[in-house]
Amino acid sequence: MTDQSAVLADVRRGMIPAHIYNDQEIFTLEKERIFSRAWVFVAHESEIARAGDYVVRRVLDDSFIVTRDEAGEIRAHFNMCLHRGMQVCRAEMGNASHFRCPYHGWSYRNDGRIVGLPFHQDAYGGEAGFKRKGQRLLPAPNLDSHNGMIFISLDPDALPLRDFLGDFAFYLDYYTKQSPSGIEMRGPQRWRVKANWKIGAENFAGDMYHTPQTHTSVVEIGLFREPKAEKRKDGCTYWAGNGGGTTYKLPDGDLEERLSYVGYPQEMIERMKTSWSAEQCRVIGQDGFMISAASVFPNLSFVHNWPRVADSDDVLPFISVRQWQPISENETEILSWFAVDAEAPEEFKALSYKAYLMCFGSTGMFEQDDVENWVSLTNTAAGSMARRLRLNSRMGILADDTEVIPALTAEQFAGPGSAHVGYSEYNQRELLARWADHLERPVTAAAALHVGTTGVGEDRRAIATRNGADASDDPPALEHVPSEDAAEVTGA
C-alpha cells in the first residue's frame, strides 16, 4: 500500500491533495480505518418504536438488521445467515418476531437467537455435530444510542458513544431534544450521487461560504430570507468534540422572540425552554446564534432551516438528518430523514414536512444546487492533474496559523468548543483532521467467530456466544424503554 503520510501531513496543514476526493486507494483505507472503527449512525429509536419493528441499514458493505426485540431491547444483527451466509432479511423495514433465511430455511428470533434449524438431528447428528444452543446472528460489536439516535461501531473496543460525540452532544440537543419526548424521524429517502462522501460532510459541517453563490436562485425567488452573503458571515461556526456546524445570527430579541422569529409556535418554545440547559438557551436567547447545518465525524449531518412558506412573510422551521453512505471513491448514497419534535402539534408537523421537502430530500432545491458542484468536483479529482494540486482549505487563518478574526469569547458564545464568526473553514479542517487521525492508525484484525463448532482456532467471543444469555459478554443491546404502545407480534 502506498505511504499516505505526505497526504495526511498536507491535510493537517489545511492543504488538501485534490485527489483524496476520488482515489481508490484512499477509499480502501477509509473503509478499513474509519468505517470499521468510528461510531456510525444507523437508525432512530422512533423508526423501530414497537416490539418486532426493524430496519435494515448498512455500514458500508455490512448489512445490519436493527430491531427492537420482543423484550423491547434494541439490537443490531449482522444480516448474514450462520449457515451459508445468505442475507437473512431482504426487506428494508417491517415488523417481524422471527427472520427466516430464504436459502435453506434456518430461522432466528428477533433477538438474534437461532430458532429453526431443519433436520438438526438427521443432518448434523444433533448437538454432537452442530452446537445449536446459544447460536445467534452476529451482533454488531458495539451498539449505543444518544437522544434516541442509534449508532453502531464495528470496533468492540470503541470508546463509549457519549465520549465519541464529546461536547457536540450540547448542539445535538437543538436538533433531537426540543421536548422530553425527543424527535420522531420519517424516511429515509435514499438516492445515489456520483460524488465522494466527504464533500457533503464537509459542506454541512461548515461551508457557509457557498450559500450566497450556489443557492443564489433560492434566495432570488424569495424562498429563504437568510442566506444573503452578509448574513452568513455574521453567523458563527462552532466545533466541539467530534462534530461542528454553522449558525445564523438572528435579529435582536430574547429567546422566545428568536425562536418565534424562525417560526416555532409558543407551545413548542415552552417545551424547549424546559428541555435545554441555561447555556443552551443562552446561545440563542442572549448570544443570538441559531443553529443551522452540522456534521458529526465521519458521515452524519443535520439541517435546521426556516424557509418562507406560501406567499406570506411567515417562515417555518424544519429539521433533517442525513447520512453520506460511501459506495465507492466516487459514489455516495444519501439517506435523508425528516425529523420533528414528537410533541409538536400535528399541524406543525405537516407544514414542517412540506418545508423540508421543498428544500432538501431528493427533490429539494438546495439539494439540486449542491449536488451539481459535488459531482463535478469528484470527476475532476480523478485525473492526474488533481494529484499535483493542493487545495487551500485555510480560510480564516493566516500563514502563521493566527486567526483572521479571533474566536468568540465565553461572554460572546455560551456553547462548548470553539466558535468563530466570519467566513472560515475551521470546521472542514477539524473534520479532515479526524479523518487523517483515523487513516494514520492501523487497525488490529478482529477475532473470528466460528459457527456451531468446538475446537481449533476458536476465540473467546465465540465461546461466550455459545453459552448464550448467561455469558458474561452478552451481545450489546439497548435497555428496554417502556413505550405507550402495546407490543404487537406479527409474523414476517
Place this chain on the structure above:
Amino acid sequence: MAVAKADFEACQGYANCVMAAPTVYDIDDDGTVVLLKEQISEEERSKVEEAVKSCPVSALSIEDE
C-alpha cells in the same frame, strides 16, 4: 374448543410453525417444538391452521373437542 397437538418425535425443528403462529408454538433448546398453549381461541385459529399446513413433516394438528 380447538386444541393444538404436536408429535414431538416427528418434529424436525423447521420452525415454520413459529413463524406462522408465534403465540402458540416455540422451539426449545433441543430444537423441538413446544406448545405455548393448547387451547386455541377463535382469533388464533387461522394462524394455527396455517402453521399446521406449513409443517414440512406434518407434525402438527388441530383437534376440535
